[in-house]
Amino acid sequence: MESVYKQVLEFKRKYPRTITHHRLKKHANIIDMHLNPGEIVSYAFVAQKNPKMMDFFETCIVAITNERVLIGQKRVLFGYFLNSITPDLYNDMQIRSSILWGTVTIDTVKELVELSNIDKRALPEIETQISSFMMKAKKEYGQSDSK
Template sequence: MKKSIVYKKVKEFKRKYPLTVAWRIKAHSKVIDIHLNEGEEVFYAFAAQKGPTNLNVATTYVVALTNKRILLAHKRLFFGYFFIAITPDLFNDLNIEASVFWGKVLIDTVKEVVSLTNIQRQALPEIETEISEYMMREKKKYAAYIAARNSGNQ
């Protein structure tokens, strides 16, 4: 079976930042593989716990940045999974919170604030840079698309 590009990128992230709390990344990566659309390319991926506090360590999510959206996936232990897709038009803001050992990434969207916790502190600048640059690039593309569509309607 072909190895998942998402899994490879998350393993690379975990090798670089081993104190990030994450389990079963292969299973979570497979969920993202299922939902990748044709022509969608993964640029960056990492793992974290999804939840408001650092105390919940059983909710590992894999987060992948593609050329079209941000994908978050969690494979349940027995049946089913959770999947979230954040498109550039739904993205509002990104906040980073750092403590002594771990940090938190807060992705503010139109619908909710996605809280990703238990990330090794040293990984936070890399994640912030990747998500911020990605969103600025994608929002520009989206704005150009909307402008072109609106000028065609007049």
Template sequence: MGRIYQMVKSFKKRYPNTIAWRIKKHAAVLDGYIDDDEKLLYAFCGQNNNDWYDVTSSCAVALTSKRLLIGQKRVVWGSFYTQVTPDMYNDMHVYSGLFWGKIYIDTIKETVVISNLDKKSLDEIETAVSKLMLKEKRKYRR
């Protein structure tokens, strides 16, 4: 089993109220996109949508030393893959609702929303993403 799956599985055990299914398949999508010179820093799972009631869009999210990756395996065939590089990153919003929370990652072109996250996990996710993006974005300003 890959390192991404192990990290996502660990996240799911620490935050069991996060809604996500088929995390092994979603993590396998990301395994193929990590380059040899990248180091895996953090991984989690959630729903790749903006609606609390849509629980069929599970995905795995990996944070590497260079970028943020989002992978989603379709049920029958194919997959979805999205990456956010630090030069495209604008800001992040954290929403905490009654039961679950959401992370909005704003980029130059679009906004990526990871929803149905355990409320207790929001601070950990925000810290991990912000640290990497701000550190790496400084390199682009030179």
């Protein structure tokens, strides 16, 4: 499987209007560091982790694995942030598109995760990837609960 960093570079090549800053490799390393044994990244993209369209300094990488959705963000000086969204905590998702960029809001049991400044042409692909994973995972989760 392709590395997270290579998947993000491919996403940036395909959707160049998505706003990011340098340091993508450092953000990708956070995701790589927290992958469980046997966990495989099937899709990765980059966004700003905030609700404001004019705030360009919160770049993060979102990775969809075979187990969960990971959001990794390396801090400038030291440390990092990592969010993990498992299928049992996922409620729903909202996609919004404006003139240039779009926003993906993931509603979980505990919080709203807002990903902004995404090239609006990427929104259908992102929605399909997240929805497909969550629907499949929730079915499997529901079947394992009923046994």
